[in-house]
Amino acid sequence: MTNGTEIERVYPREFQIDDKAVTLRLMTPGDRDGMLAFARKLPPDDLLFLRMDITQPEAIDEWVSNLKAGRTHTVLAIVDGAIEGYATVHHNNVLWTRHMGEIRVLVSSQYRQHGLGKRLVDEVFVMARALGLQKLTVQMTPDQKGARATFEHLGFHAEALLADYVVDHNGKTRDLLIMSIDKSGFLDVEHLAAAATA
DSSP: OOTTOOOSSOSOEEEEETTEEEEEEEOOGGGHHHHHHHHHTSOHHHHHTOSSOTTSHHHHHHHHHHHHHTSEEEEEEEETTEEEEEEEEEOOTTSTTTTEEEEEEEEOGGGTTTTHHHHHHHHHHHHHHHHTOSEEEEEEOTTOHHHHHHHHHTTOEEEEEEEEEEEOTTSOEEEEEEEEEEHHHHTOHHHHHHHHTO
């Protein structure tokens, strides 16, 4: 990682989902095309709620730029050579919110309900610890009930609801729900123990 910070992890890491081998590793600029391929096979409903359209090369280029600048750290889940999920923590050391990070997690339809999302979030928790972050947030619309339930289970709580704050890809305004977890939550022994077995 940049800024002299090391991730407290050795990658790649492997585990099994059913009969499939899953490899977790850090995203690099060389994953640009693989991320585009992942995004373009997502269901339309998934794309509806993303803050940027990652099916477009310009969006992935910005992502790669943030990776190079150390503002974004992303762990990928690879199955049979293809990206099947990711988790990322985004932060900026020069802002007055430098103690905070925003996480984003997305898993392909095929690998949902198999614990892959939880594994990826655990990896992000370890990244957050390595970065010295004190608080993590996640943003979603209230329509995303499954995502909200998942993050509540992980210890996040609703912190703010902003009316008509975002516009989806269909031009419709939607409320934005911000959930957060503080340092004591993502340094929780149970989360770290689960991550250690990944």
